[in-house]
Amino acid sequence: MNCKHCGEQNVKMSWDKATIAELEKNEACFTCNYWIEMAERDKKHNRWIVTNKFVHYVIGEGNSYPRGFDGRLFIIKRNGEIVKTNDLWHQGDIPIHLQHLFTINAEFVKEN
Numbered sequence: 001m002n003c004k005h006c007g008e009q010n011v012k013m014s015w016d017k018a019t020i021a022e023l024e025k026n027e028a029c030f031t032c033n034y035w036i037e038m039a040e041r042d043k044k045h046n047r048w049i050v051t052n053k054f055v056h057y058v059i060g061e062g063n064s065y066p067r068g069f070d071g072r073l074f075i076i077k078r079n080g081e082i083v084k085t086n087d088l089w090h091q092g093d094i095p096i097h098l099q100h101l102f103t104i105n106a107e108f109v110k111e112n
Contacts, residue, residue: 003029060087
């Protein structure tokens with residue numbers, strides 16, 4: 001099966017049945033499926049950040065160890081509000097062919 005999103009051949013790996021079912025449902029390779037699932041998760045919580053360069057982050061809950069970016073403080077303007085966090089997690093660059101699934105909602109005001 002080729003991925004309907006990027007055209008890559010979907011290589012069968014030793015994934016569990018749930019993962020295989022998800023890939024088949026989305027007609028996606030593993031990478032595209034990751035981003036499709038991320039877009040769906042973003043709709044369910046408000047901790048996500050997408051910058052104008054389509055880089056995806058998630059704000060952690062702040063009570064775990066280790067913390068994202070080793071606890072470095074970030075000040076972010078998200079949906080018009082200032083958010084401060086020392087638990088930011090980077091998911092990666094959203095592929096161009098899937099950027100339409102995401103909404104830009106933030107910019108970094110200050111990085112320490």
